[in-house]
Amino acid sequence: MPTDPHGGARAVVSRERLHALCAGHFPDDPIVPGAYVAGLLAEVGALAAGRGARLVGIERCTFLEPLRPTEDAVVTAARGTPGPDGLGVACEVSVRGRPVARGLLRFT
Amino acid sequence: MSFPDPAALLRHRPPAVLVREVVEFDGQRLVATSNGAGPWTWPQLLEGGAQAAGLLAGAQPRGLGRRAVVADYRGVRLGAPMHAGAVRFVATIERRVLHCWRCRIAVHDASGGLLLEGTVTLAPASGEAP
Numbered sequence: 684m685p686t687d688p689h690g691g692a693r694a695v696v697s698r699e700r701l702h703a704l705c706a707g708h709f710p711d712d713p714i715v716p717g718a719y720v721a722g723l724l725a726e727v728g729a730l731a732a733g734r735g736a737r738l739v740g741i742e743r744c745t746f747l748e749p750l751r752p753t754e755d756a757v758v759t760a761a762r763g764t765p766g767p768d769g770l771g772v773a774c775e776v777s778v779r780g781r782p783v784a785r786g787l788l789r790f791t
Numbered sequence: 792m793s794f795p796d797p798a799a800l801l802r803h804r805p806p807a808v809l810v811r812e813v814v815e816f817d818g819q820r821l822v823a824t825s826n827g828a829g830p831w832t833w834p835q836l837l838e839g840g841a842q843a844a845g846l847l848a849g850a851q852p853r854g855l856g857r858r859a860v861v862a863d864y865r866g867v868r869l870g871a872p873m874h875a876g877a878v879r880f881v882a883t884i885e886r887r888v889l890h891c892w893r894c895r896i897a898v899h900d901a902s903g904g905l906l907l908e909g910t911v912t913l914a915p916a917s918g919e920a921p
Binding site: 749 | 802803833838866867869
């Protein structure tokens with residue numbers, strides 16, 4: 684997963700991994716659980732936050748449409764300004780350039 | 792208190808069914824035991840909380856159907872990135888927002904320690920009557 688010197692990170696999540704996250708959710712219409720989407724945002728957000736960063740919270744994570752395991756997804760993260768509640772990292776997951784979820788995560 | 796088997800209400804199937812039994816329910820608050828003892832990652836704890844919230848929202852008058860989806864999470868605070876052991880998922884109705892239901896969720900360990908808390912907003916599935 685590449686990072687850049689300006690506090691950003693970008694990762695491609697394969698459809699195979701997305702499919703694995705959908706086990707039992709749901710057999711007739713696989714959708715990645717929203718909490719697991721937040722987990723993907725946190726993985727890439729941690730890279731943007733920097734070495735040793737620890738996730739302490741999710742300020743918000745909004746789901747724009749279901750994430751289905753039919754294509755690879757792209758997760759991006761951009762580091763914000765540190766504050767009293769920690770370092771905010773804005774994250775997004777998209778498929779074919781279309782955003783499906785956005786979040787603001789807090790790291791210390 | 793009598794509450795139907797969560798597995799019969801949820802659209803989830805194993806291994807995605809994280810709640811096992813509803814042990815407290817008063818209409819506004821629901822407490823459920825976990826399916827197994829983990830170890831749990833924080834996304835699994837969050838998902839379990841959402842499932843408890845889904846059961847609670849589904850039990851409201853004109854509540855959500857079983858195809859409801861998570862619209863957002865807010866104000867989630869993590870106590871630990873992982874936890875081993877049985878947990879309890881607690882959901883409390885916060886308010887109704889248009890056709891959606893916002894619930895407080897919390898996850899506790901066996902001794903009552905707080906592992907995770909936050910809010911989840913649940914929405915009817917696209918095309919589903921609210």
